[in-house]
Amino acid sequence: MWRTIVKKELLETIFSYRFPLFAVICLLLVPLSMAVNQAAYAKRVRDYSDQVRLTDEAAAAIKIQDIMAGTVAIRGFRRPAPLSVFTQGFESTLPRYYEFTQDGFKPGESATDDETILSVQGKVDFVFLVQMVISLIAMLFASDMVSGEKESGTLRAMLANSLPRDTLLSGKIGGGFLALWVPFLLAFLFGAVVLMFGAFPLAGGDTAVRVLIVLLATSLFILTYFTIGIAVSTSTSKARTSLVAILIVWAAFQLIVPRLGDMIARLAHPVRTETQVSLQKSLLVRSLDTETAKELGRQYDLIFKGAPEGAANDENSPEQKKWDPIRDDIQNRARETKSQQLSAIDETYLQERRRQLDLAVNLSLVSPSAAFARFIADVCGTGELERAKYVEAVRSHQKALDNELFSKVKRTLMMHEGGGTSMSFSAQPVDASKLPRFTITPATVAETLKANARSLISLFVWLIAPFAFAYAKFIKYDVR
Amino acid sequence: MAEHQAILKADGLSKRYEDGVLALDRLNLDVGPGEIYCLLGANGAGKTTTINLFLGFIPPTSGSCFINGIDVSKDPLEAKKYVSFVSENVMLYGNFTARQNLDFFARLGGKTALTKDDYYRAMRRVSLQEKAFDQRVKNFSKGMRQKLGIAIAIVKDAPAVLLDEPTSGLDPKAAAEFLEIMTELRSEGKAVLMSTHDIFRAKEIGDRVGIMREGRLVMERTRDELHNEDLNRLYIDYMESAGQPASA
Numbered sequence: 001m002w003r004t005i006v007k008k009e010l011l012e013t014i015f016s017y018r019f020p021l022f023a024v025i026c027l028l029l030v031p032l033s034m035a036v037n038q039a040a041y042a043k044r045v046r047d048y049s050d051q052v053r054l055t056d057e058a059a060a061a062i063k064i065q066d067i068m069a070g071t072v073a074i075r076g077f078r079r080p081a082p083l084s085v086f087t088q089g090f091e092s093t094l095p096r097y098y099e100f101t102q103d104g105f106k107p108g109e110s111a112t113d114d115e116t117i118l119s120v121q122g123k124v125d126f127v128f129l130v131q132m133v134i135s136l137i138a139m140l141f142a143s144d145m146v147s148g149e150k151e152s153g154t155l156r157a158m159l160a161n162s163l164p165r166d167t168l169l170s171g172k173i174g175g176g177f178l179a180l181w182v183p184f185l186l187a188f189l190f191g192a193v194v195l196m197f198g199a200f201p202l203a204g205g206d207t208a209v210r211v212l213i214v215l216l217a218t219s220l221f222i223l224t225y226f227t228i229g230i231a232v233s234t235s236t237s238k239a240r241t242s243l244v245a246i247l248i249v250w251a252a253f254q255l256i257v258p259r260l261g262d263m264i265a266r267l268a269h270p271v272r273t274e275t276q277v278s279l280q281k282s283l284l285v286r287s288l289d290t291e292t293a294k295e296l297g298r299q300y301d302l303i304f305k306g307a308p309e310g311a312a313n314d315e316n317s318p319e320q321k322k323w324d325p326i327r328d329d330i331q332n333r334a335r336e337t338k339s340q341q342l343s344a345i346d347e348t349y350l351q352e353r354r355r356q357l358d359l360a361v362n363l364s365l366v367s368p369s370a371a372f373a374r375f376i377a378d379v380c381g382t383g384e385l386e387r388a389k390y391v392e393a394v395r396s397h398q399k400a401l402d403n404e405l406f407s408k409v410k411r412t413l414m415m416h417e418g419g420g421t422s423m424s425f426s427a428q429p430v431d432a433s434k435l436p437r438f439t440i441t442p443a444t445v446a447e448t449l450k451a452n453a454r455s456l457i458s459l460f461v462w463l464i465a466p467f468a469f470a471y472a473k474f475i476k477y478d479v480r
Numbered sequence: 481m482a483e484h485q486a487i488l489k490a491d492g493l494s495k496r497y498e499d500g501v502l503a504l505d506r507l508n509l510d511v512g513p514g515e516i517y518c519l520l521g522a523n524g525a526g527k528t529t530t531i532n533l534f535l536g537f538i539p540p541t542s543g544s545c546f547i548n549g550i551d552v553s554k555d556p557l558e559a560k561k562y563v564s565f566v567s568e569n570v571m572l573y574g575n576f577t578a579r580q581n582l583d584f585f586a587r588l589g590g591k592t593a594l595t596k597d598d599y600y601r602a603m604r605r606v607s608l609q610e611k612a613f614d615q616r617v618k619n620f621s622k623g624m625r626q627k628l629g630i631a632i633a634i635v636k637d638a639p640a641v642l643l644d645e646p647t648s649g650l651d652p653k654a655a656a657e658f659l660e661i662m663t664e665l666r667s668e669g670k671a672v673l674m675s676t677h678d679i680f681r682a683k684e685i686g687d688r689v690g691i692m693r694e695g696r697l698v699m700e701r702t703r704d705e706l707h708n709e710d711l712n713r714l715y716i717d718y719m720e721s722a723g724q725p726a727s728a
Contacts, residue, residue, distance in 0.1 A: 004587040008573070015575035153571030160535050160565035161588040161636075162557045479537055 001163060002171045009175025013141065019179060022137050026187035029133065033124050034191040037085040038198045044080040044091075051077050051097070062432045067102070067409040074100045074405075075108065076397050076438025078390055081381035082201055086214055087127035087373070089382025095274075098394045098438075102406035103285045104342055105398045106278040126191070127376050130218050131254060131369050135225040138180055139246045142229025145172050146474065148239035155479045169230070169474045173467070177226050181219060188215055206445055213379050213445070217459070221372045224462045228253075228368075231466040234473035258370035261363030269356040277349045281342055288341070289413065292334035293421070297414035299326050327412060346395070357384065361454060368462035371455040378448050385443045385451050393440040400436040486510035487562070487640045487671030488517075488534065492543035495529050495695075503529040505695040506543065511671040511688075513639065516662060518682035519675040520715055521692035527675035529695075531644050534673070535565060547640055561590060564638045568645040570629030574618030578603060578628050581617055582635060589636035602631040605664075607657050623654035630661055641665060643674040647681055659685050683711045691718045 013019050055075045066072045077097040084091040095107035146169075149155035158168060192211070196202055202211065229246055236242045272280075303323050304312055311317040364370030377383030408428040415421050443451065488511040495504040504526045511517040519527045532538050534545050536556030545552050548562035572581045582599045586592075603613055606627040617625065626646060633641055643662075647655045655678075662685055665672060676682055682689050683706055691699040691714070698718050701709065 001588070004584065008584050011580070012573055012575060153567060153569060154573060156535075156537070156567065157565070157571045157585065158588060159537070160560065160563070160642075161585070162560040162590065163588055164557060480532055 002167050002174070005163075005168055005171025006175035006178065009145075009172050010179050013176060013179035018137075018141060019183075022141075022180070023183040023186075025133065025137070026183045027190060029124075029129050030126060030184075030187035031191040031194045033126050033129055034085050035194050035198065037088070037125050038195055038200055041080055041082065041085055042198070048077055048079055048096075051075070059435055060432050062405075062430065062435075064409065064427050064430060067406065067427070067430070072101065072405070074401060074435070076100060076394065078440060081386065082204075082207060083210055083214070083380035084382050085195060085200065086125065086211075086380050087377050087382055088125050089377035089380065090384075090387055091382045094387060094390060098397075100398055100401050102402070102409075104278075104281050105394055106282075107274050126214075126218075127373055130221060131373060134180075134184065134222055135254065135369065136250055138222050138226040139229035139232070139250050140243070141176055141180055142226050143233055143242040143246045144239040145176055145230055146233040146470075146477065147236045147242045148233070150237055150477070150479055151239055159479050165475055165477075166471060169234075169471060173223075173227060173230055173470075176230075177223050180222060180226060184219070184222060185215075188218075209445055210379050214376055217372065217375060217379070220459065220463060221368065224368050224459065224466065225250075227463070227466040227470065231470040231473070234470045234477055237478070253367045254369050257367035258364045258373075261366070261370065262360045264363055265356045265360035268359055269352065271352045271356050272349065274349075277345060281345055284341055284345065285338065288334060288338050290415070292330060293413040293415040295330055295334075296327060296412060297416040297421075299323075299330065300414050301416055331410070331412070350391070365454060365458040368459055371458035371462070375452045375455040375459065378443070378452055379445075381442060385448060386440075389440050389443055393438065397436065397438050404435055405430060485512045486546070487513055487548055488642075488673050489546040490530065490533075490543070491545070493530070493533060493540055493545050494542045495526075495533060495538065496541045503695050504533070504540075507695075507697055509673075509690060509697060509700075511640070511673050513669045513671050514666050515687045516666050516672040516674065516685055518686035518689045519673065519692055520677070520679060520682055520689060521675075522677075522719060524694075525692040526695040527692055528644055530692075531565075531642050531673070531675060534563065534642055536560065562638050563640040563642055564589070564633035564636045565642045566626070566629040566633055566644070566646050568648045569622070570625040572617045572620075572625060572628060575616060577614045577616055578608065578620075579613055581628060582631055585632040586635045589632075589638070591635055591637070594635065599631075599635070602635045603628070605634060606631045606661055622649050623651060626650060626654065626658060630658070634661075634665075639670060641670050641672045643672065643676075645676055646674065647676060647678050655681065679712050679715050691715055693718060 055077065059074055062072055075097045078094060081089075081091060093110050095110055097108040098105045099108055144151075146155070149158075159165070192202065201207060228249065232245045232249055233242045236245060300323065303319050303326070307317070307319045311319045314320055361374065364374075374383060378385040408430045410426045412424045412426075413421065414423070449456070488509075490507045490509045493504055493507040494502070496502045503524075507526070507530060509517065519530065521527050529538070533540055534547065534552060536552045536559065539553060547559040550559040550562070552559045573584070576584065579596065579599050582602065583594070586594050586599070600613060604610070608624060608627045608631065612620065612624060617628065620628070629646075647658055650658060659681060662672060662674075666687075674682075674686075686706075687703050689701050689706060689711065690697050699714065701711075701714075
């Protein structure tokens with residue numbers, strides 16, 4: 001009986017005018033979006049490779065004098081995420097690189113500088129198509145599956161037979177979804193072939209697993225929206241009412257709730273921009289350096305006041321022997337203070353972001369669309385998880401550079417009470433070829449799943465709840 | 481009709497809707513094998529409510545209805561195995577061909593092993609034109625749809641057939657063909673309960689005719705009793721007078 005219903009729903013959908021329209025939309029737009037985004041990705045990879053090569057060349061040419069002059073700024077570039085062909089996520093908004101100096105790191109520009117008008121209009125990628133086009137079509141397909149059949153009387157004709165309502169409902173969902181899923185699957189596979197022809201590393205690393213997760217999650221997402229459509233259809237007795245209700249529900253889930261969550265989170269927990277934080281850190285460094293220089297100048301003046309001429313340049317003079325440990329102590333304390341205060345700024349900033357993000361995520365989980373977008377972005381390495389990994393890698397790289405490069409030169413700036421300044425240097429040799437390379441350790445699939453537990457729970461609930469709702473409604477549905 | 485023989489039976493069947501309207505008031509009727517029972521009555525008399533109760537679409541407020549001895553309220557799925565239903569406007573899937581519609585509803589009726597020839601035979605039996613067998617139903621006339629609806633009932637081959645105003649809107653030729661098929665079903669031993677406004681055809685085909693008014697069966701006559709009576713006159717009289725429940 002179930003198979004009969006599934007077959008009927010499948011055929012009925014295929015024979016309707018909507019099906020070829022949907023198939024054409026899928027088969028055109030999905031591969032096209034993948035091809036366009038792959039071209040953009042390939043361009044970003046070329047840029048990345050060129051930039052990394054230039055940075056490596058510049059790093060190899062670093063001289064100790066440059067470090068002494070404080071002009072060394074090493075850039076660490078983020079490799080574009082291959083799976084950004086599916087979803088752009090933060091790909092265009094993340095800084096393309098961070099700049100590391102002995103005073104800390106600061107973000108470079110994002111990749112949006114070479115974007116087109118799409119930056120304003122919103123990008124068209126696979127996830128966008130699924131969220132904004134396919135989900136709507138899925139709901140529209142479902143809109144008249146119950147109320148439309150009631151209106152036409154065929155529901156009555158079917159239920160005049162020994163047909164359990166749960167079988168009818170699940171058969172409708174199964175057949176209707178299959179009619180949606182097959183063209184979608186074909187479009188997805190076609191898109192994958194297009195990617196492979198474009199030399200996309202589909203089989204590299206865990207990419208294939210991630211692509212399969214994207215396919216599976218997207219399929220379930222479409223099923224979710226289809227079932228929501230069925231739930232709406234079981235709540236109305238006229239196809240036209242279903243249609244209006246579906247458009248309202250879709251707009252709420254797609255457009256209002258996710259943005260509302262973000263807006264509320266921004267209002268409740270405002271966060272400074274990364275540039276503001278960098279500025280704050282620069283100001284702090286300058287202020288601390290000035291204080292240190294003043295302290296050093298004061299101590300220097302106390303020790304060398306009245307000392308014989310040349311004592312400052314004589315390593316064995318008693319003044320110099322007294323000065324060296326005091327200078328080292330002041331500089332060590334200053335370095336520690338600076339490190340602590342900079343870390344505190346970073347930590348505060350991260351906490352602010354985390355608090356805002358947590359609230360936004362929790363609020364947006366009301367919409368399956370937001371949960372889906374977050375999950376897929378993380379699976380594709382363009383989401384929040386990638387951003388966190390990027391920041392983690394930046395902090396770790398700064399420490400490595402401090403150890404391997406910046407700490408090799410000790411600059412001692414002193415500001416004397418009379419207003420004069422003086423500077424002395426001590427340097428150790430640096431092997432520029434052995435400087436650490438900037439790398440971001442990507443999140444594993446397991447990490448991604450764990451980090452997205454809330455999104456996955458939300459998607460699961462959204463998969464089950466509409467079905468349960470539709471079932472409860474349909475069991476008592478008035479078919480007359 | 482003796483009780484043990486009834487295929488369709490209503491026993492003190494009442495239905496009061498949520499808005500308080502009493503649509504059916506203690507209806508007692510039974511239809512035996514090889515019998516056509518015609519239910520006459522104005523709109524809102526309770527004819528369609530009776531059929532909806534037999535199909536389990538609505539629960540009775542009190543009383544019971546039985547199909548082949550099975551209480552519809554208690555086991556609607558089992559009861560519906562033994563009944564076919566043809567509505568006024570036979571509802572079919574417009575994008576399916578006649579055969580596809582027939583195949584789908586036959587499967588729902590539990591007939592899963594029928595062949596294309598079986599379907600063609602059923603469609604020939606209801607005089608559906610051969611060229612229409614594999615045509616999409618969306619362009620079918622009402623008469624053609626009605627024929628296909630009956631073909632569906634024939635294919636299901638249930639002992640009871642419920643018809644809700646089946647001749648409404650049919651041209652005289654189609655109506656005559658329809659009555660011919662009903663006669664055949666009767667000869668096959670089917671119990672047919674037909675609600676209709678068509679007094680003339682009810683008299684012509686009905687083994688028994690009941691008149692409903694405001695949810696009550698106010699008159700019931702057998703074919704023999706009607707032989708010398710003017711059913712049209714009777715109908716008008718009962719519609720105009722305050723009805724009394726018919727004696728069993």
